[in-house]
Amino acid sequence: MKLIAPILLLTLAGASALAQTSAPxxxxxxxxxxxxxxxxxxxxxxxxHHAIAxxxxxxxxxxxxxxxxxxxxxxxxYALRYIDITVGTGPLAETSVLGASQADSHIKWYTVHYTGxxxxxxxxxxSSVDRGSPITFPYGVQKVxxxxxxxxxxxxxxxxxRLFIPYQLAYGANGRPPVIPAKSDLIFDVELVGISxxxxxxxxxxxxxxxxxxxxxxxPESKDAKPAAPAAVTPxxxxxxxxxxxxxxxxxx
Numbered sequence: 001m002k003l004i005a006p007i008l009l010l011t012l013a014g015a016s017a018l019a020q021t022s023a024p025x026x027x028x029x030x031x032x033x034x035x036x037x038x039x040x041x042x043x044x045x046x047x048x049h050h051a052i053a054x055x056x057x058x059x060x061x062x063x064x065x066x067x068x069x070x071x072x073x074x075x076x077x078y079a080l081r082y083i084d085i086t087v088g089t090g091p092l093a094e095t096s097v098l099g100a101s102q103a104d105s106h107i108k109w110y111t112v113h114y115t116g117x118x119x120x121x122x123x124x125x126x127s128s129v130d131r132g133s134p135i136t137f138p139y140g141v142q143k144v145x146x147x148x149x150x151x152x153x154x155x156x157x158x159x160x161x162r163l164f165i166p167y168q169l170a171y172g173a174n175g176r177p178p179v180i181p182a183k184s185d186l187i188f189d190v191e192l193v194g195i196s197x198x199x200x201x202x203x204x205x206x207x208x209x210x211x212x213x214x215x216x217x218x219x220p221e222s223k224d225a226k227p228a229a230p231a232a233v234t235p236x237x238x239x240x241x242x243x244x245x246x247x248x249x250x251x252x253x
Contacts, residue, residue, distance in 0.1 A: 077168075078166040078169065080147055080150060080151060080163065080165060080166070080169055081163075082151060082162060082163050083164075084155075084159065084160075084161050085160040085161060086159055086160040087159055088156030088158030088159030088160075088192060090156050090157025090158045091157055091195075092156055093108075093110070093152055093153070093154070093155045093192060093195060094195060095139060095140050095153070096139050096140040098140070098141065107138045107141060107197075108138070108139045108196070108197065109137065109138055109139070109195065109197070109200070110136065110137060110138075110139045110152060110192065110194075111134050111136045111192075111193040111194040111195070111196070112128070112135055112137070112152075112191065112192060112193060113128050113129050113134045113190070114126075114128050114129070114189065114190045114191070115127040115128075115129050115130070115189045116186055116188045117187045117188075118180070118184055118185075119184070120184065125179050125180060126179075134191075136196075136199070136200045138199070145170050145171065146169040146170075147166075147169035147188075148163075148188075150169075151163045151165070151188075151190070152190070152192060155192050157193070157194060158191075158193075159191070160190070160191045160192075161189075161190055161191075161192075162187065162188070162189050162190075163186075163189075163190060164187055165185065165187070165188065167182075167185050170184065170185070170186045171184065171186075
C-alpha cells in the first residue's frame, strides 16, 4: 500500500502535466481556424467589389463591323457646360445654315446681352449690361469664340444662360493680354434678346457741311483731350477676332 500511493501520485502528476502541455496546442489551433475564415471573407469581399465595379463600368460602345477594334481608355478632352437660369418664352433659337456660297447660306444674327468673368478669380472683364447696349453677331460662322458659336443651342428668345467655357473654346493658350491671361477659362451670363435674318443697320453718320465747318452741336476739340480708352474685349475668336457689330442706336431728337 505504501508503494501504490507514490505511483498514483506520479500518474496523476503526469496526467496533469500532459493536460497542461496539450492545452496550448488546442488554443493555438483556434487562431488558425479564424485566419482561414478571415481569408475566406476577404476573398469573397474582393470578388464582390470586382463584380460591383464591373457592373458600374460603362458598357463598351458597339461599333459597326467594318471599323477595326482598338483597346484603351476613352479620355475626355474638354467640354462646354451651361446652366439655364431662365427658360425663354419666345421662339426656339435657329442656327445658321452654311451653304457652298454666301448666296446659299442662311445666316442668323443673334442680339445678346452678356457679362463675362475670369473663372479663376472672378474678375469681370466685360459687360454689355453695364454699357446698356447689347451686341449683335452672326451665329455659327466663327466671328466669335467657339464657346459662343455653340453655347446658345436650345435656347429660346428671352432665355438666360450661364456658360462655363474652357480656354480651348475661348481665347486659347495665349489668351488676350492684358485683359484675359493665357489659358483662361471663362464664365459668361448671357441673355438671348432677339434673332434676325438680317445684320443690324449701321448708325447713320452726320453729313458734313459743304464749307468744311463742323456740324451744329459738335463739341469743340480740346488740346488737353485724351484719346478714348480702348474698347473692352468682346467675344471673338483668337487670334483673328472681329469685334461684333452693335445694333443701331436710336436717333436722338
